[in-house]
Amino acid sequence: MHPHPKIRELDSLLRRLERPESVHARRRISTGCGPLDTALPGRGLLRGSLVEWLGDGPGCGTGMLALRAAREACREGGALVVIDPQHNFHPPAAVAGGLDLQRTIVVRRVQCKQERQGQRGTQDQWDKRGQWALDQALRCPHVAAVVAWPQQLDSRVFRRLQLAVETSGCLGLLVRPAAAQRESSWADVRLLISPVAHAPASDNRNNASHTDPGALSWRLKIALLRCRGGSTQRTVDLEIDERTGDIHAAHPGNLATQLADSTVDSRQARA
Template structure:
């Protein structure tokens, strides 16, 4: 191969080298956190691909992490689908975070097969800015179908999975372990396109998703009842 042809190939945006961050051809969605954007190929959440967010328990900040991006999408008139969330989203808290409620679609739990079908159809629809999915269980074949659906529909897909799933292979373009560290959220990038990440990222998240409960107390981290926020 001629030197000029090789150089042209090496500059192609779809090509990445192991010692550098990927220069992704697909668009990205700014996370709202400068330190995280700098660590992600494309400078944000991958669009047209899956991101896995792995955590040991609910309430570590897994929703507040996405709030800036979801607020931006809904302000732009894009739809955001929540597929089988573990709790009913608390509308006042979401609105306070800047998320336009009129652009949210919530799909409740049914059977695993139907839940997977709903998530796949939402990702593939072409009208969704983002799809958040909490699968009760998912294998590599089903995850691959979701990755292909995100590519076809151009949506940013987010899978919330238990921490133990970090040991399993995944077709997701980005995999991040979330851990609460005092008032901060620690993000460990298990997988990204390009060079492996060497250090965790620590973020201080906004507290705008925490609202007083019925008796004027803040709800526990993983609790939900009418009049309380899902503290996540």
């Protein structure tokens, strides 16, 4: 005797509930930055991983690089959750970078009266609530990526976040200060990003120097501090065209050429 179709349907539903699976297969995705992909095993980040982007100051590019990776994680569906207590996330810049705000959830705190009066207890409460929100977002199987700016994470909380992404298949992208590299970490990948220098964009250097002196590129150095399943202590030099947002490998000769040109110009000016 064959079971009723409704019984088979209920049985299938129960099996899915008993063994929940993420809508995202545990596979590798691009960071949105080709030179960085090349330095990583499998040429990308593995879904179900935590990635730390370490750096200090607005010029280090940690948030920008994390959001590029989030954009790639969301290409095949799923939501992006941004835990943003310090208002680092700027929607217009996110749209310009290719993010879909229709599938983006931003979590921010609202400063209450006690906090405006400088009571530390309120900040501590937000830290706990922010960590709870981060944990819940990372556990959601319909979230493709989470970007957050946690200042402090103790080992117990960090481990819980790592287990959360393993369960859901979400990509957790944590933007943290450079000093955090001295702390223990449960991240699968740790990247230290440092600004290097500004130089005329390498592909249009001559045009930039004569027709548009303000058209500069943005140079960063990324040090691979930790990478599960791959070698570490590797560095990647990037050049970001501020006009187009394109990212490519920086060539060491670019800055030297710029300095040489400036020396020649100064000599000609004195002649």
